[in-house]
Amino acid sequence: MRKKSLWMWPLSVAMVASLAACGGDDETAGDEDTGENGEDTEENGGDDANGDLAEDQTLIFARGGDSVSLDYASVTDGESSRVTKQIYESLLEFDADSFEIGPGLAHDWDVSDDGLTYTFYLEEGVTFHDGTDFNADAVKLNFERWADPDHEYAFIDDGYTYSVYGTQFGGFQGDDGHVIDEINVIDDYEVEFVLNEQLGSFIQNMGMSYFAITSPAAFEEHGSAINENPVGTGPFKFVSWSRDDQIVLEKNEDYWQEGYPKLDSVIFQVIPDNSARLTALRSGEIDIMDGLNPDDVDAIEGEDGLTVFERATNNIGYLGFNMDKEPFDDVLVRQALNHAVDKETLIMTLFAGLAEPAKNIIPPDYLGYNDNVEEYAYDPDRAMELLEEAGYADGLEFDLWTMPVARPYMPDPQRAAEVLQENFNAIGVTANIHTEEWATYLERTEQGEQDVFMLGWSGTNGDPDYFYGNLLHGDAIPGGNRTFYRSEEADELFNRGKVSVDEDERDEIYKEAAQVVHEDAPMIPLVHSIPVLAGNERVQNYVPHPSTSESLHEVELTE
């Protein structure tokens, strides 16, 4: 045993020494220069009006989970598109903070009078990160890849699916509802989409990050490994990805928009624990953190050097009734329970004020949002009257299905359920909180096993059809319509709204639909939540987009 005893002591001494020495030079200050980015500050010389740009233009964006894949069209998670948004671009792009559509890789577009032919005029001189030219052929190839399961780059055998494409364009090639009939390359910079029926949200869809354009040469080169080797036209180029750790992007020096991007590199860092992420922000190790707990907002706002970013609301958190079950088939009962909920208290206790009470299903700012809908005011007396009228003067009892996971529209479902339970209790209604594991929860509510359930929905393309068509249309049973709401009147309006290409007409239709839905009350619209992020004050021009994916090309860091 001599050997052991001899090496043990020096080692322990070394340990103590190294611990003590750690105080010396720290890399936790956050502004340390990695040595590679130091030289190129001259580039900022031209527009360096504020003069105090940081030397190291590396932004670290910390988030709770990793991306699933960097092939944006084959996944649905926000953590993937948050990253691909930097690497890839779509034909059209949304405004920085809304779903207002504008030019992207296409600088202009036309719609034929019958609303069936869309022509896009593409930017010239744009190249992909691998040097390939961006042109109409690339656009056609990408769309055909998603539509055609037999396409050579569809990679169906490797487990790729394009579910968002299917949802937005009515299925895939050969399906009845598939709206894109053909794509014609007119010349290198002009491409035409011919539809076989009108689709009101077609232009909005074109702005979605799910329908961005990948380099055709990259498909050839990487095949089904395209999900780990993304090649687009965007402001940042892919450098490396270590899973559950970080994704590193660097500036695309040849970016087609002059003067952008401002940052030299962007790092998406995974820090799963919320408190640890906040600690890292406070110690200056990261620049922006996603998923700030609403309760921490006040503290952050009072701290030097830190700031809070609010994302425009784009979701609905609701309580749905299973209308196939008694007593929720009775509109009076549904309206009564609507009157029982105190949304203001819910918002103050759970969202720290960062939410708007909901009365429509779609978020405010959306086309077709009906502000004239008179919300079911918080009125327990009225609620009890309605219950009596419905024949439930002695109250009633049901299971309140509560989500097991936090979502952007519901940061703390368990506590929310407790607040709601109290609200119902006040009108003599007993709600028993019931919860299931997440995947099971989704399956069983789809099958209609619930009485009353809590859930929500987030927008992706800023179009009302994405909410109504998926949540309340009779065709979405079984599926997203978990209330089993079947209204001919509403379905007819949803159908007309879906195909109309006249904005004013759509606005009218959806406003009418909002009123119908309001009166039928298949759900209690609770809140439109406002997700918040926190960041270092050094971060300039960062504008969170309601879709949760924003381009960082204008962002820069000051000292």
Next chain:
Amino acid sequence: MLAYTIRRLLMLIPVLIGMSLITFSIIHLIPGNPAQVILGEQASPQAIASLEEQLGLNEPYFVQYGNYVAGILQGDLGTSLRTRGEISTEILPYLAATIELTIFALIFAVIVGVNAGIISAWRQNSMFDYTAMIIALVGVSMPIFWLGLMQQWVFAQELGWLPAFGRANPRDPVETTTYFYLIDTIINGRFDQWWTSFKHLILPGIALGTIPMAIIARMTRSSMLEVLRQDYMRTVEAKGSKTFTVIYRHGFKNAVIPVLTVVGLQTGTLLGGALLTETIFSWPGIGRYVYEAIGNRDYPVIQSGILVIATMFVLINLVVDLLYSYIDPRIKY
């Protein structure tokens, strides 16, 4: 001894088959459909059905299990349902991260634990003994989660001495070949990065090593107390040997076997059970790999991940058993 080793290695096979069978049954008993989880709450039923078919989830369980075992026998750990990557390559960085952290935590736990235990036994009922054993008791019952967050708050946020998360400076990623950062940085000749990576190990290493350290300290102490009461210890002391020699050479050497057993078991636990530490310190290790997979019902990753952890556990126990006879030649196999 060679025969013994081979016999033990062969015993691995039924153990692993049993393991995989149990894991397979359990994860398929948990309700929840991977296709639904992968596509999220906004997916259409058609999309879910078609993904199920693609992933082979609509096959009977025993067919799925058969395919899985057939793959394993050919050295194929399968393909992740979620990332579509080969698990055998995907798992390496996670495994390296965990092993690196485990080794560091273990060095910390053994050095501190063994020495504290020895001194406590030697100076039984002294202030040192009481203090050390109270610390050990607190250490055993310490919630790692709380300890980790406190460490971050004090050493990263308030003092700014040590980094709060990750394996290296995110602004200056390490170029990997072995995925062991302390080795890779030396290969690359980046000693500044080596130092940074080392500092990243300290907080999670101590958080992870605290419980084993406490257990080792208590075990060492009780084992040493027994030895110190032996007649031969009095003899050694009587013949005038130095205290150091008495304690370490004659005392600890005879007390080491139970300590070694505990160290072996703790190592196994550390390798598989570092999930909390890995989560708080954003350490991309195998615990998180499997945890994420469970949340996503990524069956192949759960199975292969657990299989790898179990294999390591069994191998470490084997090494410990073999060490017995090296340390104490009276033990024969």
